[in-house]
Amino acid sequence: MMKAKRERELCVLAFVFASVWSSCGLCAAECEGIVLENATFRLVVGTNAVAKSLVVKATGEECLSAVEPISLFTATQDRPFNNEIKLIHLNKRTVYPACSLRRDGDLLIAGFPHRMYEAKVRVKVEPSYIAFELVDFICDRKTTYDYLKMDIPPVASFRVLQLPVANRLHFGDWLNVSWDDKAAVCVAASSPHPDVDHETHNGWRLLFAELAAGVRLRGGCAALFALPGQEAFLDAMDVFERDYGLPRGVASRRSSLLEEPIFHLSGKVDPKRIDDILAYAVRGGFRLMTFDYSHVVVESYSYGHCGDYDWRPEYPNGAIDLKAVLDKVKAAGITPGFHTLHSHIGLESRYVAPVADPRLNKTRRFTLAEALPDDTNTLSEVAVYEPTADTVMFPSCRVLQFGGELLSYESYTVKPPYRFLGVKRGAHRTRPTTHPKGEVGGILDLSEYGWPNSCYIDQNTDLQDEVAAKLASIYNCGFEYVYLDGSEGVNRPFNYHVANAQYRYWRLLKPEPLFGEGAARTHFGWHMLSGANAFDSFRPEEFKAKIVEFPCAQAPIARQDMTRVDFGWWYYWMPEYLEAENGERSAGLKTVGTQPDMWEFGMAKAAAWDCAAAVMLPLDRLRRHPRTDDILKTMRSWNDARRRGFVTDEWKRRLRDTKKEHHLLLDGKGGYELVEWEQISVAGGKDTPVRAFLYEKEGRRHVVYWHVAGRGQLDLGLPYGILDAEAMETWPTDLPHDKVVRLFADAKIMEETR
Secondary structure, three states: OHHHHHHHHHHHHHHHHHHHHHHOOOOOOOOOEEEEEOOOEEEEEEOOOEEEEEEEOOOOEEOEOOOOOOEOOEEEEOOOOOHHHHHHOOOOOEEEEOOEEEEEOOEEEEEOOOOOOEEEEEEEEEOOEEEEEEEEEEOOHHHHOOOOOOOOOOOOEEEEEEEEEEOOOEEEOOOOEEEOOOOEEEEEEOOOOOEEEEEEOOOEEEEEEEEEOOOOOOOOEEEEEEEOOHHHHHHHHHHHHHHOOOOOHHHHHOOHHHHOOEEEEEOOOOHHHHHHHHHHHHHOOOOEEEEEHHHOEOOOHHHOOOOOOOEOOOOOOOHHHHHHHHHHHHHOOOEEEEEEEOOEEEOOOOOOOOOOOOOEOEEEEEEEOOOEOOOOOOOOEEEEOOOOOOOOOOHHHOEEEEOOEEEEOOEEOOOOOEEEEOOEOOHHHOOOOOEOOOOEEEEEOEOOOOOOOEEEEOOOOOHHHHHHHHHHHHHOOOOOEEEEEOOOOOOOOHHHHHHHHHHHHHOOOOOOOOOEEEOOOOHHHHHOOOOOOEOOOOOHHHHHHHHHHOHHHHHHHHHHOOOOOEOOOEEOOOOEEEEOOOOOEEEEEEEOOOOHHHHHHHHHHHHHOOOEOEEEEEHHHHHHOOOHHHHHHHHHHHHHHHHOOOOOHHHHHHHOOOOOEEEEEEOOOOOEEEEEEEEEOEOOEOOOOEEEEEEEEOOEEEEEEEEOOOEEEEEOOOOOOEEEEOOOEEEEEOOOHHHHHHHHHOOEEEEEEO
């Protein structure tokens, strides 16, 4: 009797689910609205849970798209769980949009077509934003789940906020903001946990914040912003960051320090030579200086000791010695920063040898189908239960971890019984040992850059906090900004772990960094990485082309997110000659090395977009490079011109033309003027030891020329004579443009000194 009654109840429930799904959804008639309002905007949502209007009060601008009705909330299940419903519908991941909404004080109660649970979302109305937090689910176990032994409800993810927003002139993909002068609409997260993103449609975007089970479902929070333009929006975001104790992304973006070029220490850095280094930095007009972690702690090739962070011998007193060095940097008027790889573990570190830490990340999990003895001479195969298809096969990345031992392999079988073949025990100096049948291990998550000498931390463990504390103890000696390199080195889900790994390190830094840069970005990282990223260095012969290809292309994109990029890194290349067969230098150049016009091109393009650049300057090369004085003078002039406001909006428009090059001149009045110049051929080519650039001013032609690698003489022929070519000089002339070009192309280089 009771069984028959229960079956009838379930059948009714299944019928209700099917009918409500078709009639209670987004096609419901217009109904009474729920108004969420603050001092800056007014959001109206129907009792059918569909957003009806979002108006910016100051401008009266309607921000929603009316093309398609969209529910404010959705719940996603991996599959149906009630038996009869499971029999009716496919067992697949299904999104259920909310179809009803009611308000209870500061709570919104959302219902769904299946009628098996409701969601409680707390609304926090602040003057410049409204926050939405998933509190819990309302679920009656007795009527829906009483015979299922499982946690309820079975929600895999929940969109705590989603809105169809009309397209505007700008869209910042990183911050998830659509904006112009009339309105800026943004859905942002209050922590790294929500997956904040958008879907692109014809004329509009769906902005959303999604909470995932296993990351943070209950307690996950996102905020809605709708304000009149960029500055009002940044003001509101600044308040939001303060309210939730977030890194100060707005304050750092508004600091003039953010546009300053960065003197990035390179090569071996002896703290006893810091005064020499600072002298060069002052000559170049630098106010920022980045130390790599390897300048203060022991490191080997390709991050091999990451994680240990033992003081270098040059710092016998550890933190005391480092603080003394940083005090000197600050006394010179320069702010020091710290470059680190917070998510890397070196394969030569104590976290790997002789016993590999279990908290190293594995990209695939495998279970031993047979025990492994500690006899390294007989074993050449490893049997596992799981399918091996698509396992890593890049030569240096074929590494398994079982327990504390690493094992390399050559190949594997793709059909059962599954085996790794050509196995060698004790890889990377780990200690071979016995492993029982059933032990779980997997493929070690090795760095994808260079010849892998590091691997990544499993972010679901406390190893990231342990390593972050070591790095923070170094940063807290007096560094004031940070570069979070290697940020892509995390496990899935990347949208969560990239920023969360950064944040686990960031929040230990005292004082909070003035700004941050990083190698990878996800939504929450906007609050930390106000300096965005730097690109890797490029050879002199391709430098200008790569500036155009990469940072010039990214700068307008980053601008959509109210962010600058770092136009660096620029490495300081020495000019090099080819070697003749007899061991002597030939007349040809292997590379012209870094030259003043190259970095002037980069500085000009960076200035065009209010961006910075980081230059990598080894002390030994600064001393040996024949054009160091000219290069530093170029940097100093651009630094000074930008600080004093000479780089006007009109200049920036000119400088953004990537097909043109510009040169900064003193105007004779203590200021600067900008001229367009072009490189001209010298002695038959542009790769000769003398470089020359031609510009026109007040009806005259001027040629700026110099020797790239030493000294020489440039014979222009009679009656123009011979020019000494060494440091940068200017040759003025009344000759017409074409005549000047021919004159230098036909010139001869004599008595070259190398």
